[in-house]
Amino acid sequence: MSDPAADEEHAGDTADEAEVRQANRRFYDAFEARDLDAMSDVWAHGDRVSCTHPGWRTLHGWGAVSASWFALFGGPQPLQFILTNERVAVEGRAAWVTVDENLISAEGSGTVAAMNVFVRTGDGWRLVAHHGSAVAPQGQRDS
């Protein structure tokens, strides 16, 4: 997913924004690689983390969230993403990213609208909330 042209676009990022963008990429790298250890490193661990996979109820706490990644990575369907419309906002020790996950899989393609919330810890920015939802083919288009 490395894209020098995309990196160039973000030359105006603050240091925090650049770090959050890197943390967000690490999340999708771990997702694509189906790498549980890398995914675990991306997230904060604790009761307040949450994860809403497309069509799922929200899962609360690192135990339930990590179990969902274990289940997803054990599934039959490797995913590739092309990320577009990635926007980063930082507010003190917290940040949120909106991004479109353009999925390519053996079963077809589709777009998931995602929001990821990060918190700055002693070990850098960690994911505390992920929410993804499928964009309906007839859904409202971003203008």
Added chain:
Amino acid sequence: MSDPAADEEHAGDTADEAEVRQANRRFYDAFEARDLDAMSDVWAHGDRVSCTHPGWRTLHGWGAVSASWFALFGGPQPLQFILTNERVAVEGRAAWVTVDENLISAEGSGTVAAMNVFVRTGDGWRLVAHHGSAVAPQGQRDS
């Protein structure tokens, strides 16, 4: 939607958590009342706000977001919500809320999993991002 028993549950809230919870309730009150002025007061206004309605692409910026509420409130379908599983997390001047919107309308019922991000401004906590997604009937259940 006022529920004294639910308020009792949150007696352990910090002052910030209580304020965020109030801001979150104001969002749903404005949504139910189809009150554009109240909805406008709930949100921060600016380029970085975003809104992802169920099945929609993410809308960016207050112009696009406010237009979507104008369109939704002009629609034929009043909505009522019963909010459950509301969880508030505060990190400095930012906060996020996960909540299940249990919808009751003339066309039936359903659950939308939502995440709302708030930022503390000089005028109190303001909504900067809303993301809602329909929970599939066969969707994974929260444990």
